[in-house]
């Protein structure tokens with residue numbers, strides 16, 4: 446294992462380097478180097494990653510690359526790709542990269558080649574997706590399935606819903622897709638209000654098939670279906686209206702879903718890395734097996750890029766190292782992701798689980814509390830909406846908020862001049878953030894002297910611009926994989942297990958304790974703190990008898 450982060454020579458060199466780098470202004474860096482805007486950019490398969498508006502010099506990048514080397518990024522990356530159990534707290538391999546490996550690849554987990562298993566499931570998903578798309582699969586009453594409802598949460602929801610939104614342009618429009626995740630009954634009720642049970646198929650997606658939210662929604666869905674079909678005492682309609690995606694065949698059968706209608710995956714696929722496993726079944730039904738294949742192709746292209754490109758030209762590695770630079774040296778606590786494409790409206794929400802469940806950790810691989818900052822808060826909104834809300838704070842607030850701008854050379858909806866206006870805003874925002882407006886410039890505009898301080902833009906706000914040709918299943922796969930491997934790079938530098946999520950457990954366990962305390966008819970003996978006890982008392986008093 447590499448040395449603790451603060452002891453790595455490159456980390457110490459970066460600490461010293463930061464003291465001078467923090468005072469450099471992007472205005473001066475660009476003025477001193479006419480080539481900066483083209484030199485600090487990487488192109489890969491049509492992706493154009495411009496990081497020249499980041500607060501870095503050549504030396505910063507050299508040192509960050511050294512840091513990656515001293516953190517053994519090479520070795521850890523090889524360990525991940527080769528199926529070693531790098532998720533040490535759960536003793537599991539981490540092989541989402543195998544989900545998009547070509548059919549002729551060989552990747553073994555504990556001596557077993559998993560690629561044929563992956564393709565066997567993909568083929569079954571493909572056959573099923575085609576039956577739904579063509580109308581061949583009919584419901585219990587013989588009617589064609591028109592509505593697909595994915596029930597899942599976390600990794601079993603965010604990927605499917607984000608991908609559905611992102612790829613709507615490519616989806617079969619006579620099918621309706623809905624995504625139910627929240628245990629709040631409102632989610633189920635509102636999403637099914639206008640659906641005809643005879644034409645509705647539920648995809649119950651859960652790696653464990655024990656998640657409270659998903660099992661509650663699935664049970665409600667089963668009652669809704671049976672009631673809607675007037676079949677309360679007969680479970681047989683379930684066979685035609687429910688399929689499952691899970692690693693847990695036993696629980697699937699227990700719920701009453703025929704395991705012939707189950708699509709499996711494996712414990713080496715983390716929930717937040719699972720959208721290209723069978724968890725992507727709704728995506729495949731929407732865009733078809735070919736479209737799904739293209740999505741996987743995009744993921745795979747970035748896997749290969751991440752695995753083989755030298756670090757200086759390695760987009761996800763650079764993205765990850767830049768995040769480390771801002772988190773650990775500038776004290777930046779957040780990272781904004783600003784996609785300028787309406788189809789990517791759920792992309793920031795998707796990234797929140799991917800990034801924050803992966804690197805929201807404070808204990809390093811050796812079990813010690815870290816003494817440096819780890820994963821930042823990821824957040825964002827599609828442009829240009831964010832500009833009219835929170836960008837004020839990025840431009841003139843006191844926080845350093847590194848931002849990823851994502852734009853497209855071509856739009857899928859070329860109406861009027863919209864795309865020129867949209868893209869002009871990408872470029873204008875990154876320019877304004879980097880260069881700002883000086884007091885002298887403000888004065889020159891004839892602004893009253895008393896207002897000058899309010900109208901000054903300090904600038905020097907860091908951003909990257911990632912330009913993509915157009916939004917396709919392939920480029921969507923690329924985009925997601927870039928962030929997956931950026932997160933991996935960060936986790937390696939921070940010596941984290943980026944693949945467990947113990948932090949979500951405590952709340953789940955406590956909720957199980959509280960549920961009977963809310964429901965029991967006899968007044969329960971409460972042993973919580975005085976705040977929790979009072980909240981429970983008040984809820985019980987308000988609860989309908």
Ligand SMILES: O=P(O)(O)OC[C@H]1O[C@H](O)[C@H](O)[C@@H](O)[C@@H]1O
Pocket residue numbers: 598599600601650651652653654655656659716717802946949
């Ligand atoms: O797919 P499931 O087993 O239902 O899990 C759904 C989600 O819940 C858990 O609490 C984890 O925090 C997530 O990583 C996971 O994606």
